[in-house]
Amino acid sequence: MDGTQSAQERDERVAAGASREFSGNPARYMRLSILISTVIHVYLILGMIVFEFVIHEQTWIFGWKPIVFTLVFYVLFTRMIYRWMMRLDAQYGSGRGWTLKRRTVSLPDTTKPH
Amino acid sequence: MIGLLQDLLAPFYLQLKFIHLLAVMVWVWSTSVAYAYYLVPVFKAWRRNPGDEGVIELRNWVMERFDHGASYEHIAFPIVLLTGPLLYIAGGWSTSAAWLTLKILIIVGVFLPIEICDYYISHLGGNKRRIRETGDMVRYEQAIHRHWWFFLVTSGPVMVFAMAVIYLAVTKPI
Numbered sequence: 316m317d318g319t320q321s322a323q324e325r326d327e328r329v330a331a332g333a334s335r336e337f338s339g340n341p342a343r344y345m346r347l348s349i350l351i352s353t354v355i356h357v358y359l360i361l362g363m364i365v366f367e368f369v370i371h372e373q374t375w376i377f378g379w380k381p382i383v384f385t386l387v388f389y390v391l392f393t394r395m396i397y398r399w400m401m402r403l404d405a406q407y408g409s410g411r412g413w414t415l416k417r418r419t420v421s422l423p424d425t426t427k428p429h
Numbered sequence: 430m431i432g433l434l435q436d437l438l439a440p441f442y443l444q445l446k447f448i449h450l451l452a453v454m455v456w457v458w459s460t461s462v463a464y465a466y467y468l469v470p471v472f473k474a475w476r477r478n479p480g481d482e483g484v485i486e487l488r489n490w491v492m493e494r495f496d497h498g499a500s501y502e503h504i505a506f507p508i509v510l511l512t513g514p515l516l517y518i519a520g521g522w523s524t525s526a527a528w529l530t531l532k533i534l535i536i537v538g539v540f541l542p543i544e545i546c547d548y549y550i551s552h553l554g555g556n557k558r559r560i561r562e563t564g565d566m567v568r569y570e571q572a573i574h575r576h577w578w579f580f581l582v583t584s585g586p587v588m589v590f591a592m593a594v595i596y597l598a599v600t601k602p603i
Contacts, residue, residue, distance in 0.1 A: 328566050329485045331566035335571075355538075359535070366527075371525050392589060400581045403469065404473075406476075
């Protein structure tokens with residue numbers, strides 16, 4: 316592959332990148348956080364009920380401590396993964412009326428030899 | 430059969446545990462520095478400057494390197510999956526240990542689907558270098574976006590549940 320072709324391919328990649336908008340936004344992150352957290356918690360609760368109660372006939376799983384722990388963890392986990400998505404995607408704030416602010420960044424010049 | 434396997438493996442329980450722990454360390458931590466200090470800053474720069482050609486070029490480069498860099502993690506994970514059941518048999522464990530049941534549920538239901546997806550997008554159909562070599566730049570961009578979605582969705586749960594699995598294994602609280 317010669318340098319011209321390589322530069323052309325790079326330009327095409329960059330052009331493709333600049334023309335396509337990423338589909339993530341705060342509303343989607345909120346919906347996904349609730350969905351992911353709910354699916355994981357329901358799966359773990361049902362799994363523990365099957366193993367602890369159905370197979371081993373243990374009733375501690377229905378005590379107030381596991382129930383309170385699960386509910387608190389569910390709320391905290393949902394909030395944490397939502398905030399994590401927002402921060403990771405450089406999106407701060409509550410999500411309502413949010414706009415992504417352009418910022419100047421300084422990144423290393425990879426074209427120059429080290 | 431299980432009894433025979435237990436007799437064979439029991440003398441090597443600690444050696445198996447050593448390999449298992451070593452693989453868990455590699456699986457959990459091998460990509461962390463590259464992820465936190467190389468990949469995420471560049472992707473954040475891209476999200477703030479989606480049309481910046483310099484950032485896009487760097488984003489593409491760092492993503493391709495990360496695909497390759499995930500190899501350590503993806504070699505370690507099958508070792509974890511292999512040595513885990515061997516330890517279960519060798520140690521005579523059962524699902525009556527609640528901490529172990531919860532740990533197995535997390536590994537099978539949370540990490541296994543995530544890792545299957547990660548193998549695909551890093552090394553198989555979603556490998557960015559291979560897509561670039563096909564010359565299909567629209568597909569290349571789609572693959573980058575898909576990988577970023579993967580990071581957004583999975584990295585929070587991965588951090589929490591990886592720590593939970595290690596905590597359960599070490600403290601055996603229930």
